Amino acid sequence: MMNKRISQIVKIAFWIIVIAFFAWTFANDLFRPIVEEFRTFTNLLIQHITIVLISGLLAIFLSIPLGIFVTREKFRKSEFWIVNIANLGQTIPSLAVLALAMGFLGIGIKAAIVALFIYSLLPILQNTIAGIQSVDENMKDAARGMGLTPAQILWQIELPNAASSIIAGIRTAIVINIGTAALAYLIGGGGLGAWIFTGIRLFDNSFLISGAVPVTLLAILIDYLFRLMQKLLVPKGLRLAEEAQKS
Amino acid sequence: MIEFKNVSKVYNGGVKAIDNVNFKVENGEFVILIGPSGCGKTTLLRMVNQLEDISEGDIILNNTSVKQSNKIEMRRKIGYVIQSNGLFPNMTIEKNVMIVPDLLGWDRKKQQDRFNYLMELIGLHPDEYRKRYPHELSGGQQQRVGVARALAADPPVMLMDEPFGALDPIIRTKLQEEFLQIQKEVNKTILFVSHDIDEAVKMGDKVALLRGGKMMQYDYPSEILHHPANDFVSEFVGQDRVLKSTSLYSVKDLVDEVSLDSYHEADSAQPVNEDTSLRIVISKLLNQEADQLVVEDKQGNKKGKLTLELVEKFLHKEVKETPNR
Numbered sequence: 001m002m003n004k005r006i007s008q009i010v011k012i013a014f015w016i017i018v019i020a021f022f023a024w025t026f027a028n029d030l031f032r033p034i035v036e037e038f039r040t041f042t043n044l045l046i047q048h049i050t051i052v053l054i055s056g057l058l059a060i061f062l063s064i065p066l067g068i069f070v071t072r073e074k075f076r077k078s079e080f081w082i083v084n085i086a087n088l089g090q091t092i093p094s095l096a097v098l099a100l101a102m103g104f105l106g107i108g109i110k111a112a113i114v115a116l117f118i119y120s121l122l123p124i125l126q127n128t129i130a131g132i133q134s135v136d137e138n139m140k141d142a143a144r145g146m147g148l149t150p151a152q153i154l155w156q157i158e159l160p161n162a163a164s165s166i167i168a169g170i171r172t173a174i175v176i177n178i179g180t181a182a183l184a185y186l187i188g189g190g191g192l193g194a195w196i197f198t199g200i201r202l203f204d205n206s207f208l209i210s211g212a213v214p215v216t217l218l219a220i221l222i223d224y225l226f227r228l229m230q231k232l233l234v235p236k237g238l239r240l241a242e243e244a245q246k247s
Numbered sequence: 248m249i250e251f252k253n254v255s256k257v258y259n260g261g262v263k264a265i266d267n268v269n270f271k272v273e274n275g276e277f278v279i280l281i282g283p284s285g286c287g288k289t290t291l292l293r294m295v296n297q298l299e300d301i302s303e304g305d306i307i308l309n310n311t312s313v314k315q316s317n318k319i320e321m322r323r324k325i326g327y328v329i330q331s332n333g334l335f336p337n338m339t340i341e342k343n344v345m346i347v348p349d350l351l352g353w354d355r356k357k358q359q360d361r362f363n364y365l366m367e368l369i370g371l372h373p374d375e376y377r378k379r380y381p382h383e384l385s386g387g388q389q390q391r392v393g394v395a396r397a398l399a400a401d402p403p404v405m406l407m408d409e410p411f412g413a414l415d416p417i418i419r420t421k422l423q424e425e426f427l428q429i430q431k432e433v434n435k436t437i438l439f440v441s442h443d444i445d446e447a448v449k450m451g452d453k454v455a456l457l458r459g460g461k462m463m464q465y466d467y468p469s470e471i472l473h474h475p476a477n478d479f480v481s482e483f484v485g486q487d488r489v490l491k492s493t494s495l496y497s498v499k500d501l502v503d504e505v506s507l508d509s510y511h512e513a514d515s516a517q518p519v520n521e522d523t524s525l526r527i528v529i530s531k532l533l534n535q536e537a538d539q540l541v542v543e544d545k546q547g548n549k550k551g552k553l554t555l556e557l558v559e560k561f562l563h564k565e566v567k568e569t570p571n572r
């Protein structure tokens with residue numbers, strides 16, 4: 001009861017702040033650059049999305065198979081090494097990863113994509129591993145005992161039961177990625193970071209806001225889309241079971 | 248038929264879980280593997296479907312060494328039920344039950360008919376449960392579905408590892424009885440792990456008692472109870488072993504061995520059916536519900552009077568005279 005009331009108050013306070021913020025931005029005409037330089041804006045936005053999309057897709061296509069690989073009985077031992085290497089990418093500050101990538105690939109969008117790719121590996125990998133490892137051993141044992149092949153166990157048992165965790169990992173990675181991609185500008189990768197940093201340098205709130213607000217909205221939108229996807233991709237039986245457990 | 252030939256199992260790390268075990272399970276026989284926790288029951292069971300390798304010796308399943316069989320194909324011909332049912336939460340009840348037939352490529356119609364048949368067999372309405380998910384079922388229902396799933400492709404052999412072990416006593420008793428009925432209909436060769444001697448005596452055609460990976464005794468339940476092979480067996484089955492054996496016999500068995508006292512209309516006696524277990528009979532007689540019971544056959548004909556003395560006489564005969572088979 002108490003918790004519900006508190007969460008309601010927090011929600012209302014949050015929306016008041018949001019509305020106040022937008023009232024302030026519109027009152028001061030802070031979105032002027034988007035209107036006046038619409039073409040530049042769309043270019044930056046497309047660059048931003050491209051960086052996120054390519055680095056994210058690469059990370060997904062590497063991390064999920066890698067997560068599957070290290071959870072195979074035969075390759076259990078490799079898990080320690082692979083997770084630690086991926087960990088390395090994550091513990092180095094994002095700016096340093098960018099700088100390193102620039103060192104190897106020079107200035108430009110390529111270095112930004114590689115840096116963000118490295119940065120996204122860990123959350124997806126970790127969640128894939130955790131998801132697969134959380135699949136009940138007895139369930140797998142029953143599957144094996146009934147004569148499912150290892151591939152059938154992977155596709156019909158392990159992956160569906162790990163889907164929720166894997167998608168959550170991808171969501172986390174991509175959402176962080178959208179924010180971090182603003183730094184791409186610093187190594188010549190473009191994106192909405194261009195306006196944000198220009199705004200900071202020139203003490204011009206209108207550029208800062210016109211860059212930062214779309215980045216934030218993009219992150220929120222993507223987060224929402226992934227939650228929707230989770231609903232579609234996680235098998236119904238599991239979702240119902242989770243919901244039943246919560247209530 | 249399942250034949251264990253000098254089977255031993257040593258786990259990595261040196262634990263000798265099974266030590267030179269020899270026995271045969273005939274076709275259609277229901278054999279209970281029993282023994283204290285850690286004695287190797289699960290290990291022995293899992294060597295049959297090759298979920299565990301055999302370290303030494305061999306297991307012959309329907310004339311073929313399980314070592315030489317194709318594991319995947321062999322497992323599809325063996326029903327496997329475990330304690331924690333192992334149902335797949337991401338699949339509907341129908342998908343769960345039909346998983347092996349699906350792997351074997353049965354067509355839709357055949358699968359549907361089989362599903363309906365199996366659900367009726369385990370006492371769940373097919374259409375009501377078809378599209379449900381495992382978490383929507385009670386523990387007892389889930390375990391029933393586990394049994395149906397193991398029976399799905401009509402395998403000749405069933406391996407069951409404490410299938411009713413996690414259920415509360417009332418549900419467990421119910422499922423035991425239901426399963427005995429099912430076995431009457433399907434007549435499988437069954438290897439069934441239990442740690443409960445009452446369950447073993449009640450369900451098994453034969454009982455295999457293990458200790459520390461060694462076979463202590465493999466025999467009919469009545470033999471295990473009346474003629475324990477050694478002190479361990481005797482201790483394991485309990486000092487009330489003769490009482491336990493009473494659930495093995497029905498009034499009819501008694502009538503075949505000893506003659507009933509004659510019955511007069513004037514006597515006040517409670518009627519008892521010929522199929523009633525002696526355990527119930529003794530309980531009734533001790534309970535002061537009646538000093539004597541009158542035995543009736545299926546048509547309701549009164550065949551004679553049954554008293555505690557007669558039960559005692561019968562049990563003495565059984566304990567002393569059962570030939571060592």
Ligand SMILES: Nc1ncnc2c1ncn2[C@@H]1O[C@H](COP(=O)(O)OP(=O)(O)O)[C@@H](O)[C@H]1O
Pocket residue numbers: 258259260262263264282283284285286287288289290291
């Ligand atoms: N995977 C394993 N690795 C090593 N030892 C095991 C393994 N599984 C079982 N054991 C050991 O083998 C013995 C028999 O175990 P188990 O067959 O599970 O007994 P039960 O089913 O009768 O309780 C025990 O001592 C147990 O600790």
Ligand SMILES: [Mg+2]
Pocket residue numbers: 288289290
């Ligand atoms: Mg066990």
